[in-house]
Amino acid sequence: MTRSPADLMRVNLLEVFNEPDPDRRAAVIAENYAHDVVWHEPDRINHGRTDLVxxxxxxxxxxxxxxxxPTGAASELDDIGHLGFEYGPAGGHPPTISGMDIARTRDGVITELYTIVTEIHPPS
Known part of the structure; x- marks a missing residue:
């Protein structure tokens, strides 16, 4: 099954970064990211699936x-996917961090991922 860029953005956020089980997370990464994926974070660059895991x-x-x-629906344009996010304590607490993920995809997998933090909220 080939996933669209929007589908890959939902998988990235919800099935990778919210997944508590390391084996399940690694399996999702193996299926949905190129072996040589590059992930750009605000403070580092991760190269390959092993670094991503x-x-x-x-x-x-x-x-x-x-x-x-997610802060809305995932969107896509050609081979680019985008999804805004909030990150913070579970259980309806206000988010601590807001941002977005943008990814370039090819053949149904993420080849390059950019995580951009747009706001850091002070704890209440």
């Missing part, structure tokens, strides 16, 4: 009770 696990470990929530 490792960094996703680090983010889950830093804030295990936090979740990502």
């Amino acid at each position: 490792r960094r996703a696990a680090e983010l889950r470990a830093e804030n295990p009770d936090w979740v990502f929530r």
